Amino acid sequence: MPNDPAVLDAADPLAPYRDRFLPAADVVAYLDGNSLGRPPVATAEALDEFVRQEWGGRLIRGWTDDAIPGTGGPWTNWPERIGDRLAEVALGAAPGQTIVADSTTVLLYKLARAAVDHQLLTGRRTIVVDTADFPTDRYVLEGIAAERGATLRWIETDPAAGLTADQVAGAVDGGTALVAASHVAYRSGWLADAAAITAAAHDAGALMLWDLSHSAGSVEVALDDWGADLAVGCGYKYLNGGPGAPAFGYVRAAAQAVLRQPVQGWMGRRDPFTMGPGYDPADGIRAFVSGTPPILAMVPLRCALDELADAGIAAVRAKSMALTAYALELVDEWLVPLGAEVVSPRDPARRGGHVTIRHPAARAALDELWTRGVIPDYREPTSLRLGFAPLSTSFTEVHDGLVAVRDVLAAMH
Amino acid sequence: MPNDPAVLDAADPLAPYRDRFLPAADVVAYLDGNSLGRPPVATAEALDEFVRQEWGGRLIRGWTDDAIPGTGGPWTNWPERIGDRLAEVALGAAPGQTIVADSTTVLLYKLARAAVDHQLLTGRRTIVVDTADFPTDRYVLEGIAAERGATLRWIETDPAAGLTADQVAGAVDGGTALVAASHVAYRSGWLADAAAITAAAHDAGALMLWDLSHSAGSVEVALDDWGADLAVGCGYKYLNGGPGAPAFGYVRAAAQAVLRQPVQGWMGRRDPFTMGPGYDPADGIRAFVSGTPPILAMVPLRCALDELADAGIAAVRAKSMALTAYALELVDEWLVPLGAEVVSPRDPARRGGHVTIRHPAARAALDELWTRGVIPDYREPTSLRLGFAPLSTSFTEVHDGLVAVRDVLAAMH
Numbered sequence: 001m002p003n004d005p006a007v008l009d010a011a012d013p014l015a016p017y018r019d020r021f022l023p024a025a026d027v028v029a030y031l032d033g034n035s036l037g038r039p040p041v042a043t044a045e046a047l048d049e050f051v052r053q054e055w056g057g058r059l060i061r062g063w064t065d066d067a068i069p070g071t072g073g074p075w076t077n078w079p080e081r082i083g084d085r086l087a088e089v090a091l092g093a094a095p096g097q098t099i100v101a102d103s104t105t106v107l108l109y110k111l112a113r114a115a116v117d118h119q120l121l122t123g124r125r126t127i128v129v130d131t132a133d134f135p136t137d138r139y140v141l142e143g144i145a146a147e148r149g150a151t152l153r154w155i156e157t158d159p160a161a162g163l164t165a166d167q168v169a170g171a172v173d174g175g176t177a178l179v180a181a182s183h184v185a186y187r188s189g190w191l192a193d194a195a196a197i198t199a200a201a202h203d204a205g206a207l208m209l210w211d212l213s214h215s216a217g218s219v220e221v222a223l224d225d226w227g228a229d230l231a232v233g234c235g236y237k238y239l240n241g242g243p244g245a246p247a248f249g250y251v252r253a254a255a256q257a258v259l260r261q262p263v264q265g266w267m268g269r270r271d272p273f274t275m276g277p278g279y280d281p282a283d284g285i286r287a288f289v290s291g292t293p294p295i296l297a298m299v300p301l302r303c304a305l306d307e308l309a310d311a312g313i314a315a316v317r318a319k320s321m322a323l324t325a326y327a328l329e330l331v332d333e334w335l336v337p338l339g340a341e342v343v344s345p346r347d348p349a350r351r352g353g354h355v356t357i358r359h360p361a362a363r364a365a366l367d368e369l370w371t372r373g374v375i376p377d378y379r380e381p382t383s384l385r386l387g388f389a390p391l392s393t394s395f396t397e398v399h400d401g402l403v404a405v406r407d408v409l410a411a412m413h
Numbered sequence: 414m415p416n417d418p419a420v421l422d423a424a425d426p427l428a429p430y431r432d433r434f435l436p437a438a439d440v441v442a443y444l445d446g447n448s449l450g451r452p453p454v455a456t457a458e459a460l461d462e463f464v465r466q467e468w469g470g471r472l473i474r475g476w477t478d479d480a481i482p483g484t485g486g487p488w489t490n491w492p493e494r495i496g497d498r499l500a501e502v503a504l505g506a507a508p509g510q511t512i513v514a515d516s517t518t519v520l521l522y523k524l525a526r527a528a529v530d531h532q533l534l535t536g537r538r539t540i541v542v543d544t545a546d547f548p549t550d551r552y553v554l555e556g557i558a559a560e561r562g563a564t565l566r567w568i569e570t571d572p573a574a575g576l577t578a579d580q581v582a583g584a585v586d587g588g589t590a591l592v593a594a595s596h597v598a599y600r601s602g603w604l605a606d607a608a609a610i611t612a613a614a615h616d617a618g619a620l621m622l623w624d625l626s627h628s629a630g631s632v633e634v635a636l637d638d639w640g641a642d643l644a645v646g647c648g649y650k651y652l653n654g655g656p657g658a659p660a661f662g663y664v665r666a667a668a669q670a671v672l673r674q675p676v677q678g679w680m681g682r683r684d685p686f687t688m689g690p691g692y693d694p695a696d697g698i699r700a701f702v703s704g705t706p707p708i709l710a711m712v713p714l715r716c717a718l719d720e721l722a723d724a725g726i727a728a729v730r731a732k733s734m735a736l737t738a739y740a741l742e743l744v745d746e747w748l749v750p751l752g753a754e755v756v757s758p759r760d761p762a763r764r765g766g767h768v769t770i771r772h773p774a775a776r777a778a779l780d781e782l783w784t785r786g787v788i789p790d791y792r793e794p795t796s797l798r799l800g801f802a803p804l805s806t807s808f809t810e811v812h813d814g815l816v817a818v819r820d821v822l823a824a825m826h
Contacts, residue, residue: 001590017546021469022464022465022469023469023470024470025469025470026470027472030472032472032473033471034476036468036473036476037470037471038469038472039464039465039469040791044460044461044464044465047460047464048457048461049458050455051435051452051456051457051460051655051713052435052452053450055655055656056434056435056437056451057438057439058436058437059437059440059443059445059449059451059788060448060449060788060790061783061788062449062656063449063656075544075656075657076671077728087532102515102516102519102704103678103703103704103705103707104704104705105676105678105679105680105704105705106515106519106703106704109676109678109703117560120471131690132539134679135679135682135685135688135689136678136679136680136704138690138692139422139677139678139679139682139691139692140677140678142677142678142692143675143676143677143692147530147558148676156614192509193427199642205753234705236705242464242705242708242709243475243476243488243703243705243709244488244707244708244709244710244711245707245709247704248708261524262556262560263518263519263522263523263553263556264468264551264552264553264555264556265516265518265519265549265552266518266547266548266549266552267518267549269548269552272548273793274793275548275792275793276432276548277551278543278552279551279552279556289548290516290518290522291515291516291518291519291521291659292516292517292518292656292657294657294658294707294710295655295656295657296656296657296658296706296710296713297657297709297710298425298657300709347522347605353665366635370474375472375473375474377473379688380513380686380687380688386680391655395523
């Protein structure tokens with residue numbers, strides 16, 4: 001007999017957080033918080049206040065006014081201010097190394113270009129990446145390789161697992177410019193050993209870039225301890241910033257003066273409002289900002305970071321492991337007999353916040369599940385991806401969602 | 414005697430629009446709508462509805478659901494949908510050529526790179542730009558020139574006017590790759606003859622890129638009629654999208670299959686959700702999208718476009734000309750005797766939506782004006798820039814603002 005979800009919920013120290021997210025009237029089980037996190041209740045009110053008091057009330061003065069308590073200070077500094085807050089709450093990074101800006105794709109381009117351009121100076125021209133990495137990462141790196149005369153070295157990964165330090169050690173050499181990898185694999189949920197992979201990259205003199213899109217806000221990240229050089233991640237998954245939320249980027253302090261990103265806009269220039277001739281990069285992480293920061297779009301991120309800070313990432317990770325373990329228990333009990341196959345790691349230490357199963361009828365099942373208000377994600381060709389946002393998902397929701405998956409697959413059997 | 418502002422307001426057909434924008438409690442005269450437009454009243458409510466109904470209610474389904482009336486359809490298509498709406502309302506462009514995405518700086522990089530990379534294939538390697546162009550444009554183009562082995566050719570412009578077709582004709586030749594220019598100059602307010610300048614660029618075989626940041630939503634733009642190849646512009650000035658709103662980009666239909674932008678992300682790929690190997694650009698303007706579109710941040714833009722469409726750009730431009738003419742009348746009457754100098758065109762056909770004056774005490778005056786709730790902008794070293802957003806500014810506001818400028822300058826005299 002599987003565990004009783006009511007008992008698990010009763011014992012969950014993070015259970016009260018569920019009510020801090022807005023409900024969706026027709027949704028029985030939302031199992032896709034890893035694609036788009038739910039809005040914190042505070043978001044709607046914070047946006048209303050922002051529009052009326054900050055944008056509408058302060059108008060252009062918002063860019064430069066001294067801090068008004070509770071407003072986050074002058075907008076000009078929000079990329080670093082909210083970046084530092086995110087770094088402290090979820091990234092294991094000291095201040096001055098993180099910005100909120102652009103999209104993940106654009107930041108990835110800027111940071112990977114900075115790394116590759118720097119390494120090309122000493123003849124390093126190989127970018128190491130795995131075949132199961134997220135599409136935009138692969139496409140961006142292919143584009144950079146083509147335009148800079150670099151070469152991609154592909155690592156084939158196990159679809160039910162992911163990149164290992166041994167694989168990276170075997171792929172890097174004195175010609176490697178950059179290793180780019182996702183901390184949590186978007187398909188399998190594999191949680192990479194980031195410290196060991198970073199060390200393997202560094203042993204060969206390569207720079208290491210992490211994509212934290214599927215890990216930030218769900219598993220513990222320790223960029224400084226890993227010794228990571230660069231990182232990017234998206235704001236709309238476990239960071240609950242809303243559809244198309246701004247992304248974040250990290251550049252290790254010691255690398256900031258050495259690396260130069262290619263989109264040299266006014267907001268990354270020293271003394272931008274002199275509007276003088278010639279681009280001269282600002283000191284520190286600011287030089288990685290390009291255009292006018294997306295201030296209004298950062299407001300939901302601020303709300304979500306408050307919830308995450310309050311709960312604490314260690315408790316979030318503990319619940320995430322409990323949720324995926326419970327989901328696997330139900331999958332084994334109910335779905336494997338119906339022909340489903342688990343393609344996520346069994347080892348909780350190597351598993352992120354989602355669990356993926358394969359079933360020949362996955363595509364048809366998805367449509368039926370959505371009509372029942374059970375919302376997992378689907379990945380070509382036959383995978384259902386079940387994501388469990390720790391703060392907004394109850395064990396009962398996991399249970400009810402998997403009851404529906406079971407019933408739908410059984411009806412198709 | 415200057416005109417009576419009450420009479421001008423009474424005769425203003427757009428006067429009712431002023432109440433469609435949120436008030437700022439302590440502001441007597443907002444003369445910086447060209448830096449940051451005010452929020453339409455509908456914005457706060459639209460964001461609240463978006464957070465609760467669309468993001469919170471539809472969750473991940475929002476990306477792919479069929480259109481629900483009033484919601485703008487599936488989020489996936491918003492870059493083109495809102496782009497097309499903007500194109501129709503304010504850009505003089507047929508559908509399928511405009512997207513809303515990124516920041517102005519990032520879009521400028523992507524589009525200018527696409528143009529320069531294409532032209533380099535035939536040995537064209539000069540980028541023509543004027544010394545008074547907006548800083549981010551100059552910095553981005555300098556960066557592109559440096560990384561692509563291109564050369565900048567600078568045109569010196571009259572600080573009280575701006576770029577002319579004759580100047581462009583004199584600067585281009587068979588080696589010119591790209592001419593980049595601002596439609597309305599950010600300092601002087603000079604309104605360039607875009608059709609003639611585009612023709613001059615084309616006569617030499619160069620591509621033409623317009624920055625519409627200071628013109629879209631304020632003066633008439635006719636990208637298709639001009640024959641422009643590329644355009645970018647920002648969403649937070651006369652388009653009232655809020656601080657750091659997404660930008661827009663235009664690529665002429667005939668050029669879309671030829672030009673290729675460098676930030677090749679998943680959202681610009683054909684069939685992105687197959688997540689397959691290799692980047693293959695989507696058809697049409699979609700290939701100029703890179704990362705996940707900033708959906709939530711487009712909500713305010715949609716509200717503002719409704720107001721602009723309702724008023725009509727011809728009426729907006731007519732009021733803009735009346736506002737700047739009235740401002741110049743007051744400046745001549747009150748400020749010139751106090752030592753102010755007008756550095757904006759006198760000819761209304763060559764003047765955009767703002768007027769700039771020079772005065773040695775401008776910097777100190779600005780601080781005093783802000784404390785009085787009169788909010789112009791300041792530009793180094795001695796300029797006050799007076800912007801008049803046509804939909805949200807009354808003639809009385811212009812009058813009261815200039816009374817304050819007069820009193821402050823007189824007290825310093």
